[in-house]
Amino acid sequence: MWKKIVFVFLASVLSGCTGTTDINGSIAHHPGAKKGSENTYFIDFNGHEIVKLAPGARFSAGRKDATRGVANKNGETGVFVVKGDLKDKDYQVIPTYRDYIYGASYALKDDKGEPSPFTKYTIISQCDQKDRYTSVSDARGNTVLFTTEKPCDILIEFPDAL
The missing domain is CATH 2.60.40 (Immunoglobulin-like)
Structure with a gap:
């Protein structure tokens, strides 16, 4: 039993496994967002690879660290899973005029x-x-x-x- 636990731990460390952060972006408070309607957005995670896109989102121009999509009527983008430990200052959610x-x-x-x-x-x-x-x-x-x-x-x- 002990050998299995050590092996699993070492395999995780040696495989270069990194942590992820769940991000639910919001454009609701941006003056450019239209209240009560769906708004398009762009998010730049500045080099942090997106592991899982929010529903309806897509990668932007072939980048693995930037995405585009449509926010819901509350101005939320949905949840993204991104590699690494991110803080609010590490990424930017930008409303867009059209898509x-x-x-x-x-x-x-x-x-x-x-x-x-x-x-x-x-x-x-x-x-x-x-x-x-x-x-x-x-x-x-x-x-x-x-x-x-x-x-x-x-x-x-x-x-x-x-």
Whole structure:
């Protein structure tokens, strides 16, 4: 009996087995999320491989550490299982404007390089000037991920700037 326990323990250690963390992301409090409706999202786990996707999620552009999907009406992504011990600061859940493969988001900062929270912005596709999205940045100064169907330049404007 003792030999079996030691063998199982050693086999686990030698196989390079690592721990995992269950993550249930939320975009419910992001100013860019629409309350009471389904919102698309992008999550970047910054190098931590996703072991199990949440229902309805898919890997983003062939990456094993980033995912896209649709949050439920409460703004939750569902549970992901990710390799390693993750804390909230180790990954970012970003609401997206549509669910296309091309896109960009911004981290707004003031003149001192500090985050610019709750700043009104408008993102405009340069492929179609009517394709625009207006919102306010979140508490960390982040905008939504503005996505387009094909590669396009995008422009960000600040309607309240003096």
